[in-house]
Amino acid sequence: MPQKIPTPSPQAGLIALKALIGERSLLAPLQKMNQELGDIFQIELPNFAPIFMVGPEAAHFVLVDARGDLRWRNDSDPVTHLLRHGVLVEDGEEHDRLRRLLNPPLHKQMLNEYITDMWCYTRQVTAEWKDGSTVDILDEMRKIALLVLMQTLYALDFSPELRRMWDVVLDNIRYVSPGLWMLWNGIPRPKYRAAIQKMNSYLYQIIAERRRWMKADSLPPKDMLGLLIASGMDDDLIRDQLLTMLIAGHDTVTALMAWTLVLLGQHPEALRAAQDEVDNTLFPDDIPSMEQINQLTYLNQVIKESLRLYPPIHLGSRISATDLEYKGYHIPADRRVVYSIYLTQRHAAYWPEPDQFNPSRHTAGARPEPYTWLPFGGGPRNCIGAAFGQMEARVVLAYLLLHFDLKLVGRHVRPYMGATLEPHGGRMRIEHRTL
Numbered sequence: 001m002p003q004k005i006p007t008p009s010p011q012a013g014l015i016a017l018k019a020l021i022g023e024r025s026l027l028a029p030l031q032k033m034n035q036e037l038g039d040i041f042q043i044e045l046p047n048f049a050p051i052f053m054v055g056p057e058a059a060h061f062v063l064v065d066a067r068g069d070l071r072w073r074n075d076s077d078p079v080t081h082l083l084r085h086g087v088l089v090e091d092g093e094e095h096d097r098l099r100r101l102l103n104p105p106l107h108k109q110m111l112n113e114y115i116t117d118m119w120c121y122t123r124q125v126t127a128e129w130k131d132g133s134t135v136d137i138l139d140e141m142r143k144i145a146l147l148v149l150m151q152t153l154y155a156l157d158f159s160p161e162l163r164r165m166w167d168v169v170l171d172n173i174r175y176v177s178p179g180l181w182m183l184w185n186g187i188p189r190p191k192y193r194a195a196i197q198k199m200n201s202y203l204y205q206i207i208a209e210r211r212r213w214m215k216a217d218s219l220p221p222k223d224m225l226g227l228l229i230a231s232g233m234d235d236d237l238i239r240d241q242l243l244t245m246l247i248a249g250h251d252t253v254t255a256l257m258a259w260t261l262v263l264l265g266q267h268p269e270a271l272r273a274a275q276d277e278v279d280n281t282l283f284p285d286d287i288p289s290m291e292q293i294n295q296l297t298y299l300n301q302v303i304k305e306s307l308r309l310y311p312p313i314h315l316g317s318r319i320s321a322t323d324l325e326y327k328g329y330h331i332p333a334d335r336r337v338v339y340s341i342y343l344t345q346r347h348a349a350y351w352p353e354p355d356q357f358n359p360s361r362h363t364a365g366a367r368p369e370p371y372t373w374l375p376f377g378g379g380p381r382n383c384i385g386a387a388f389g390q391m392e393a394r395v396v397l398a399y400l401l402l403h404f405d406l407k408l409v410g411r412h413v414r415p416y417m418g419a420t421l422e423p424h425g426g427r428m429r430i431e432h433r434t435l
Contacts, residue, residue, distance in 0.1 A: 002330035005051060006037040007044050016043060020178065025417050027314075027342060034343050040329055050317075050336040053326070054343045056350070056371035061326055062316060062339045063371070063379035070318035070337060072381075079176040082196065085237055086244030087384070099384060101231055102241060105153055105224045106384055111391045112290045114152045118395040119287045121147040124159070126403070129430045134409055137426045141257040144396055145250040152388075153245060155223040156206060165202065171195030172243075173251055177418040203239045245385075247419065253389045255312035255420040256303070257396055262426045263306050263357055265408025270359060271401075274299050278401045293394050299401075301359035303393050307375035309357060312420040314342040316377060341374045342421070405431040 008016075016029040030052065033041050039054040053062065062070060073080055073089045080089045087098040104110070125143045129135065143162065146169065150158035158165075175192040210225055221227050224245065228238045264271040277298045282288050316339045324331040331337060346354040350372040351361070361368075376383035383389075400406065409427045416424040 002325065003328045005040055005042045005329050005331075007042050008033050008037060013043060013045055016045070025415050026178075027415055027417075030340065031343060031346070034340075040326070048336075050338045051331060053337065053339045055347055056344065056369060057327070058339050059341075059344055059371040059374055059378060062318060062337065063377060063381070066324055066326075067379060067381070069321050069324055071321050072318060074317075074319050074336075077176075082172065082176055083244050083247070084240045086240040088244050088248055095381070098241065101228060101233075102224060102245070102384060104227060105222065106388050108387045110222075111387060114148075114388070114391070115290060115293065115395055116287050117151045118148050118392050119399055121151065122396045122399040126400070129404070129432075131431055132429065134427050134429050137261050137406075137428045138254065138258040138422055138424070141261075141396070142250070142254040145254045145257070145392070148392060148396075149246065149250045153223060153249070154206065154225040154242070155221075156225075161202070165198075168195050168198045168202075169246075172199050172247060173419045176247070199243065200239065203242050204235060207235050207238050207242075249385050249388075251418075251420045252312040252383075252385070253392050255310070255422050256307060256389065256393050258423050258426055259310040259312075259421075260303055260306040260393065260397060261400070261406060261428065262408060262413050262423045263309070264302065265406060265426075265428060266411070266413075267357055270302060270357070271406075274302055274397075275401045278398050282398060282402055284402055288395070288398065293391070293398065296394055296398060297364065298359065299394060299397060300390075301362040303390065303397070304362040304373075305357060305359045308345045308351075308361070308373060309355075310415065310421055310423070311341045311345060311375040313375070313377070313383075314417075314421045315340050341377075344372060344374060347372065403433055405433055407431075 012029065012033060016026055016033075019026055019029050033043075033052070034054050039058060040051065042049060042051045053059075071091050072095075073091055083089050085094075087095060087102060090098060122144050125140060125147070146162065147158050150156045171192055172195055175196065206225070207229070211229055214221065214226060214229060221230055225238075225242065228241055233241075264274060277296055281292055281295050318337045320331050320333050320335045320337055322333050345351065348354050350369055371378055376386035376389075407429045409429050410425065413423050413425045416422045
């Protein structure tokens, strides 16, 4: 007989519900359930009974062993309504086809060409920073990430549109963020329709403009927008891929860079070490080479530890397409199955002092056990933009460390479950460095 999946007490379920409504973070309740119930458990809330799985075996089960029986697409979820037929919410052969079309501009061989844009847009955004001023580091990293993504992948300078489209982008992100809609398995409030319509209008506009430009230009495109048009894809499907990359591509690296700066602000000794490394490797007035960026080994360790503690995509959600069995537990068909990246990367069985910030975990030659470090997922559907995002984080953070002293104002930074895991309350005081 299959074992019954453990469930928390009604009181624990109520605590989780209050955390979702109030703090917009289930992390603490889930961590407690994991400690009390083990590495598989089920939350039972009204119309919402996901099965949570934790640990490398669970991750391998979801990402590899049973991946063909676990669907990404859930037609009742807002992310599917927003992205429609974007690569992120497609399964099977169609996902594989779209991924092949999207991959060339994100390939590691292209990253060297993007360093200049990453460096220069960081300089552009920070040119508005005043000595002694305090900035919301999440907002500032979002500005940089949006500008970088639009230029590198779509060959568009988004600077003239940044102010006009700012709230539109944020409302599209809020539309797909966790909320009370999960309890009735429906769609969030209709207030987001206007933002989605504005986003659609903008994307269809840039598609039309690029089509006209490509008719007059004989050079083959290298950017993602041009390649999608050249593939013969229609406007609707192109829109779906552009919006997928826009939301998923910029929001994840935004959270990564913001969390890394918050952690450095909380650990002054790590901040000094990272700053010393940058000072000894780069020159303030020169755009760095790929070779120089790759020499920033300590900064890379800091980024990897940030990804471990606060993975931007902190869980993976699937829908079981058929009845499944995992370690003697029965998983019925049409059930939401969630593997927790956050809990796996803080699992005491695999990470000593798992809640402590310790970049030395990621020194050269150190290898975490397979499927215990999962910020980009794993298996055949690992994150298509993993190399791009890590390179962008290193370039942007190197620029900031080289040119600014950053001091965290206050200590009340809390994780917030938006479309990604964001640091809310991360305000930093800015001072230009004299080099």
